[in-house]
Amino acid sequence: MNEEQRFGRRVAHLLSESASRIDPATLDRLQQARRDAVRLRRRSRLDLIPHRLDWGMLTGALRPALTAMLVVAVFAAGDYFNKQHTLAQRSEVETALLADDLPIDAYLDQGFRAWLQNESRS
Template identity: 30%
Template sequence: MKHLDDQLTQTQADQFGQASAALLRQGAHTIPQNIKDRLYAARMKALSVKKPEKVRIQKQVLAGSGRNWTSGSSSTWDTLGWIAPLVVLVFGLIGIAQWQDDSRINDIAEVDAALLSDDVPPDAYADSGFMAFLKNGPLSESDSPSDTIQSK
């Protein structure tokens, strides 16, 4: 028993279908008109009460995700959707770090320029007596050494 002998080729199936359709057409001509009318009415009634077929649509979605990670179909836009903010964040952090470094360097340069362009030597700023002098301000006229010299 071979199963291949039981199967029809495509050509044989087409020939069988055409022969069956021809026999049905011939049989339809021999059916009385009142039976044809009843068959037509029954067919129309069956079509009118036929329920529409429900179409089932499956869409896999992970909770809290706008993208279906399990589908395996990853487009360029989906990839850019999470890479682009990451790249912007990295470049933003690099820019902020660079700006802070430049700001610190500029502050140090201002202090260095002020110390080097001043008449007072930088060692004087380390002296506690000089710091007290700066806090108290310049000597008043009565305390000036020239008044004590003139009175003698």
């Protein structure tokens, strides 16, 4: 046991001895003061626990995450609609190719492509 522990035990012993000589009125006041201090300490700890959800604090803390989620959602929606538009255009072209009287190989022929360009100029 070190010197600090011996000193603490000695102080505790002296306080215990003198507590037995305190008059009842003073002892009651000390007990009441201790109960009040413990109650105030408990109340201050309970004040740290939110009793209800503080939306201002919550939105302030989550604002960057909500903004990022909104940006991702906008980009995802834009990508989805762009893909749908591209698929619709491709399906129109494929439908036109399949419904046309010309065979598909005619569109791949370089001479036919040159003829189409000459005809569109005139």
